[in-house]
Amino acid sequence: MVVATEEQYPQFISINFVQDKCDLLNSYNVGDAVKVSINLRGREWVNPQGETKYFNDIQGWRIEKMQTEAPAAQGMAPMPPAEAFAPATNFNEEEHDDLPF
Numbered sequence: 001m002v003v004a005t006e007e008q009y010p011q012f013i014s015i016n017f018v019q020d021k022c023d024l025l026n027s028y029n030v031g032d033a034v035k036v037s038i039n040l041r042g043r044e045w046v047n048p049q050g051e052t053k054y055f056n057d058i059q060g061w062r063i064e065k066m067q068t069e070a071p072a073a074q075g076m077a078p079m080p081p082a083e084a085f086a087p088a089t090n091f092n093e094e095e096h097d098d099l100p101f
Contacts, residue, residue: 001025001060003036015060024063037062 005011015036017025028034041057 001036003034006033013058015058017060017063021059021061024060028063028065033066035064035066036060 001015001017003013003015005013015038037060039059039061041059043055043057045053045055047053
């Protein structure tokens with residue numbers, strides 16, 4: 001299956017369901033909002049020329065249908081969308097940044 005994230009720049013992520021987990025997908029349709037639990041898998045392979053290659057796989061093991069309208073938490077107002085906030089105007093690139101990235 002391919003999942004599209006819901007953000008400003010959506011990401012399209014291919015998720016594999018294998019063996020008995022394939023049946024989990026039977027009750028879902030294209031366009032359903034879902035939450036998928038995954039395992040990241042990886043393996044090493046050496047080709048006939050002796051070069052080492054690495055492969056990654058995203059395997060789904062649980063899928064849940066998301067509610068179309070989440071009920072508001074008791075006593076809390078819903079969070080406004082990110083577009084409702086004005087962009088920062090006091091950003092200064094020269095300021096010291098101790099983050100490693």
